[in-house]
Amino acid sequence: MLSELLRSVRLSGERMAAYGPPGTSPVGFSGSGALHLVDEGEVALRIDGAPHVERARAGDVILLPRGDRHDISDAGASGAGSPLGGAASARWLSGTFAIGDPRASHLLASLPPVIVLRGAGGPALEGLEVARKMILIEMRSPSQGSAVMVARILDLLFIQILRAWAAGTGAEPNWLAGALDPQIGPALSAVHREPGRDWTVEELAQACCLSRSAFAARFAARVGKPPATYLAHVRLDAAADLLRNSSLPAGAVGEHVGYTSEAAFSRAFKQRYGKPPALWRREAQAGRP
Template identity: 35%
Template sequence: MDTLSLILDDMHFDGVVFASSVNAPPWSWHLAVDGLGCAHVITRGQAWLIRDGAEPLLLETGDLVVLPGGLPHTIQDRPNTSATPRDLLPLMARDLVDSRLGGQDTPQSCHLISTHARFDVNMAAPLVKALPPVLHVRGLGEAPPPWLAVGLQFLALEVAHQRPAQQAILNRMGDILFMQCIRDHVESVPEGSGNWLSALKDRALSTALALIHREPQRNWTVPELAKEACLSRSAFADRFTQTLGEPPLTYLTRHRMRLAARQLSTSALSVGKIAEQVGYASEAAFSQAFKREHSLSPSAWRAQRISEGAAHGSTVMPPRQEAA
């Protein structure tokens, strides 16, 4: 079972927003997209990534740097640049083809592609929390890794001319770059390291996680999951808790509550129908579990999301009234 694919599918990647810039010194861009992954690729030259409380990070030609949680940062020509940071986020809504943001090209210019992903922050929380704040894929001497080189070549071809379905293709390509970077990091995590991600490389735990993510509505028990993982009940429960930081059924419940929160905010299904979909025979039992996790009843949580969506101009589905 490809557990990482199931977890990534649950995150509901919904494309990316790109901006391309040619930056002559001095220059500085600020970017913060709380909870959403963002990334920068240096296609020529060099830049420095600056974050509060961290050492400046040098980025060179071919490097990709991903901030899975979208932490505030600046990317600029030198650690102590004289440039005043400009906010990159408003400019990222422009068409990539027309987003040459930085001015004249000089031999000292840095060619930069910046992007942020769109996905379900709540569903992504366990994975993002387990990742380091910065993932740095080095360009291996001004030549990016093969998967990144192919992606950049395809990106250059795609944006050279306006073509039908261009935005949809860019969205999928951006998703793939983010996922590939996450996959590379997961593969580098040593087994038995105690990191949540190491569970994905543990055959027993990975099997259990895949079952939970594939059939969250099923009434799983620890003995059933242990049997599927080919471990004794106690060995499975101990290994799961030590590696993932919580017992198997606690993980299952929290995953169900994240799924329910997504349905409450994006669908018109009734609370009772959502309870059924995430494995609860009783709406009352579901409501109690949801309130323990989110500090609000499902109905109150949905009403809050509708209100927040209206305030930000987004659409949140109101609940559908079902016939008695």
């Protein structure tokens, strides 16, 4: 299920860069997902508009899946009150991700703006150190195909971090937590596989071998919304994909994703995307989604 959802998001790792002495100025990021691997010392991360300063130390991993504007700097050099005192200056690796699908913004919007995994040496993240070393090798001694290698490693890191975070006890209710729940995952998989089917809560509960009431309660607790609301969102996201990438009339698109009335489809689509289907399609196909 996680593979299906991440495939629909269409992540694409873009670039990786190393930061550290002698430069100590904050490094800013915006407009794309970002990943930071702390190699030495301690860093301070500030998200625009948020009063809290997030700190991370060597071995920690920071992921900003939604692309929130932020900057990261050496905590000691920035005067952020680093408890490390005279310890080594901070060094870290930063990578960015492009999100190539309009549905991704809705999937990623339910995730927190910043995810910090403390200490990459645990069994859930044992591959992170290997990936970090591979990236360093490609950056220090680039050769044919290095850019592609780094991009693929970034994709893998993104997936691994999301998987480890969602499986943890501190994860907020969202689609990813539901996808990894063995009792709820089959229902999400069924909905994403056939969004246009006239699903009932009873049918989805049967797919999970749960009673209707137990299924509805667990689904809401893990995903953060009732099954019917989640189904409606998946249908409209699938409709957006068809509007962007096909020539089907808007009414046919609505019918394909489960709406029996074009007017009802248009109202629901506008409520979710802010524009009626025809206008959204023109702007999306013109490169202005």
